[in-house]
Amino acid sequence: MHQRKGGFWPYLLLAPALLVVLAVVLIPAINAVFMSFQSYDLRRPSQIGFIGFDNYVAVMKDTLFWQSLLRTVYWVVFGVGFQFVFGFCLALILNKSFRGRGVVRSISLIPWVTPGVLIGLMWRWIYDGSFGVLNDILMKLNLIEDPIAFLARQDTVFPAVVVTIIWQGIPFFALMLLAGLQGVPGELYEAADIDGANVFQKFFRITVPSLQNTIYVTTLLRIIWVANSVDVIFNMTGGGPAYASQTLSVYVFNKANSLNLGYASTMSLLLTAVLLLVAVPYLRNLFKNQEA
Amino acid sequence: MKRILVFAVISVLCLLMVTGCKKKDDESSTIGNVTDKPINITHWFWADNPDYSAKMQQIATDFNNSNNMNIKVSAQEYPWEGGGYSETLFTAAMGGGGPDTAAWKLTSTPLFKANNLLAVLDSYIDKWDDKDDIESNLYEVMKTAGGSDSIYVMPWNTQILYVYYRPSMFKDANVAVPTTYEEFLEACRKLTRDTTGDGKTDVYGFGMRGSTGGQEPWGSFIYGRGGDLSDFTTTQAVAGMQDFINLFKKGYVPPTAPTDGFNEIIANFKSGRTAMTIHHIGSSSGMVESLGDDVDAFPFPAGEKQWTSMGDTENVIFEKCDNKDAAFQWVAYLATGKGQEEWCKTTGNVPVSKRVQALPEFQENKFMKVSIKGAPYAGIFPILDTTTEWISTIWPNTTAAALAGNKTAAQAMQELQKGLYGS
Numbered sequence: 259m260h261q262r263k264g265g266f267w268p269y270l271l272l273a274p275a276l277l278v279v280l281a282v283v284l285i286p287a288i289n290a291v292f293m294s295f296q297s298y299d300l301r302r303p304s305q306i307g308f309i310g311f312d313n314y315v316a317v318m319k320d321t322l323f324w325q326s327l328l329r330t331v332y333w334v335v336f337g338v339g340f341q342f343v344f345g346f347c348l349a350l351i352l353n354k355s356f357r358g359r360g361v362v363r364s365i366s367l368i369p370w371v372t373p374g375v376l377i378g379l380m381w382r383w384i385y386d387g388s389f390g391v392l393n394d395i396l397m398k399l400n401l402i403e404d405p406i407a408f409l410a411r412q413d414t415v416f417p418a419v420v421v422t423i424i425w426q427g428i429p430f431f432a433l434m435l436l437a438g439l440q441g442v443p444g445e446l447y448e449a450a451d452i453d454g455a456n457v458f459q460k461f462f463r464i465t466v467p468s469l470q471n472t473i474y475v476t477t478l479l480r481i482i483w484v485a486n487s488v489d490v491i492f493n494m495t496g497g498g499p500a501y502a503s504q505t506l507s508v509y510v511f512n513k514a515n516s517l518n519l520g521y522a523s524t525m526s527l528l529l530t531a532v533l534l535l536v537a538v539p540y541l542r543n544l545f546k547n548q549e550a
Numbered sequence: 551m552k553r554i555l556v557f558a559v560i561s562v563l564c565l566l567m568v569t570g571c572k573k574k575d576d577e578s579s580t581i582g583n584v585t586d587k588p589i590n591i592t593h594w595f596w597a598d599n600p601d602y603s604a605k606m607q608q609i610a611t612d613f614n615n616s617n618n619m620n621i622k623v624s625a626q627e628y629p630w631e632g633g634g635y636s637e638t639l640f641t642a643a644m645g646g647g648g649p650d651t652a653a654w655k656l657t658s659t660p661l662f663k664a665n666n667l668l669a670v671l672d673s674y675i676d677k678w679d680d681k682d683d684i685e686s687n688l689y690e691v692m693k694t695a696g697g698s699d700s701i702y703v704m705p706w707n708t709q710i711l712y713v714y715y716r717p718s719m720f721k722d723a724n725v726a727v728p729t730t731y732e733e734f735l736e737a738c739r740k741l742t743r744d745t746t747g748d749g750k751t752d753v754y755g756f757g758m759r760g761s762t763g764g765q766e767p768w769g770s771f772i773y774g775r776g777g778d779l780s781d782f783t784t785t786q787a788v789a790g791m792q793d794f795i796n797l798f799k800k801g802y803v804p805p806t807a808p809t810d811g812f813n814e815i816i817a818n819f820k821s822g823r824t825a826m827t828i829h830h831i832g833s834s835s836g837m838v839e840s841l842g843d844d845v846d847a848f849p850f851p852a853g854e855k856q857w858t859s860m861g862d863t864e865n866v867i868f869e870k871c872d873n874k875d876a877a878f879q880w881v882a883y884l885a886t887g888k889g890q891e892e893w894c895k896t897t898g899n900v901p902v903s904k905r906v907q908a909l910p911e912f913q914e915n916k917f918m919k920v921s922i923k924g925a926p927y928a929g930i931f932p933i934l935d936t937t938t939e940w941i942s943t944i945w946p947n948t949t950a951a952a953l954a955g956n957k958t959a960a961q962a963m964q965e966l967q968k969g970l971y972g973s
Contacts, residue, residue: 300661301664301938301939302935303665304664386806386814388804388818388821403750404750405805407804407805407806407808407809409809410760410805410810411805411954496762498947498950499760499808500947500948500950500951501947512942515637516938516939516943517938518939
């Protein structure tokens with residue numbers, strides 16, 4: 259069939275969207291690259307100027323940067339990993355027919371639709387060492403004798419914020435995987451039943467391969483979002499105590515907040531590079547599988 | 551037809567985008583010439599509780615109704631967030647937005663001044679009838695904060711930190727109100743008690759603030775051992791830090807102290823979890839509301855030296871304000887007019903206006919008396935371009951590491967010295 263060429267019309271129609279993307283994404287991103295090569299500290303406006311790779315050298319020597327980067331890896335691996343596992347379990351449950359399923363589906367979305375700032379404040383009080391409900395429950399169950407200052411101790415603060423981000427992200431995986439599950443043809447399971455396949459065989463031979471693309475895309479999205487997430491940690495701990503819950507994105511935020519935009523830009527570009535190292539092979543693998 | 555329609559839609563969208571970005575430039579008018587057109591002034595402020603918030607709105611309404619120049623102030627509240635207010639204000643101002651006038655903290659002055667965001671107030675103050683209603687030394691403090699001979703900041707009110715205590719707990723523990731630094735440390739120990747007999751501490755002697763803002767009460771400990779804020783690495787300053795650490799290590803403060811901020815120390819004190827805590831008069835009305843007569847205050851006692859932090863609140867006019875004369879009328883109303891009286895009565899802050907200070911309500915208030923007692927040795931932290939980051943990030947994290955035993959007092963003080971002074 260002959261396909262009519264649109265001439266300049268498609269470009270014209272795309273122009274407003276492109277202009278917006280250019281204005282709010284591309285220009286600030288390019289600006290961040292330029293800033294990373296400058297001493298750009300608004301507290302010292304007279305010193306703003308080009309300094310070559312000095313910011314990069316300083317970041318490489320900054321032990322706090324490396325600690326925050328390592329913590330970001332843990333943050334993403336444990337945060338996204340458990341979100342995926344629990345989200346998958348929830349999706350499988352919600353895919354079954356049972357009474358009140360609609361209500362359960364709606365309730366399970368609450369963590370996802372709650373703003374991150376509110377989640378941070380809410381969990382901050384849940385974990386509170388003096389008045390927190392978690393301590394109250396643990397003490398009533400005789401699991402602990404004294405309240406634990408979860409967010410004030412360096413050994414408990416990071417696991418505490420990881421649990422919070424897991425809680426927040428489970429519904430996202432559940433929702434996306436549930437949509438995927440509903441697209442898996444029932445005939446496949448019927449055929450497997452006839453062939454005598456057990457539950458695990460059906461899960462690993464039918465369910466998981468059918469959801470492969472959904473799993474790839476949702477996991478990649480969550481890796482990027484969680485790595486860049488600031489709101490939950492910032493509102494719970496600000497990255498403390500003693501930087502024990504500071505991920506790289508929180509460090510960038512704190513530096514930018516203290517107006518050292520050159521240094522913050524350098525770290526954010528390095529975080530982008532790290533995320534690209536994960537995203538590019540991931541996407542390449544996805545497309546390769548699709549082509550196959 | 552379709553093409554024409556699409557083209558028309560795109561044209562309208564583009565036009566809307568362009569006109570939406572255009573600054574309204576037809577709103578300005580000048581004071582002096584009273585016109586029918588109102589002169590709009592946008593004012594930013596923060597409030598510690600809903601009562602203060604409502605009071606500021608009422609003050610703005612009263613001013614709008616009483617001034618004869620048709621000035622209309624729109625008071626907009628932004629959260630303090632441990633200093634995040636100043637950052638929000640800076641971001642807005644640097645982006646070309648933000649208010650015409652704003653409530654202020656002196657520590658922000660160098661940053662805003664360096665970026666030419668603040669209006670110079672000398673010429674307005676010189677012509678002002680109420681100039682002498684404010685102590686001249688306060689103008690000097692405002693000049694020092696800006697690092698120049700010009701005044702960028704209009705005094706509004708001060709808050710002197712002092713120690714709140716629960717008289718009933720002092721009586722139960724047989725402790726007298728401390729008059730020396732050593733007695734204060736001893737009181738922290740004695741007031742830490744197991745009142746239910748289950749072998750667990752349920753009242754802590756002191757409500758320590760380890761989160762942002764905690765540097766202010768911490769400063770009193772440094773002076774208590776003879777140190778000061780010009781050099782944190784002296785033996786005396788390190789000894790003060792060691793006292794601070796010991797209070798945590800020995801369990802005289804709640805275990806949550808490293809992350810306790812304003813909300814936590816106030817909640818702990820009101821709930822009876824702590825017997826003493828340090829804050830200013832701004833929280834006194836809430837304390838009295840919760841505890842009635844079972845709350846009193848004393849100045850932080852003298853050790854080798856005596857110091858307490860003077861919280862300050864001022865107002866500024868931004869350089870971009872089109873009607874600085876009108877803006878000055880507003881900040882003057884807050885400094886010495888009815889606005890000063892109303893705000894200080896509600897918040898309990900120490901007024902800067904001598905006329906308001908002399909009113910009976912202020913002369914008979916016990917918390918006001920303690921504030922005034924503390925005034926002679928009250929001070930502020932050095933205002934440097936590193937101060938904001940030092941307060942928001944470096945002090946809380948370094949102190950938390952010292953409290954947890956990951957750094958010695960000397961190591962922590964060296965780090966604090968480097969963070970503030972660079973060496």
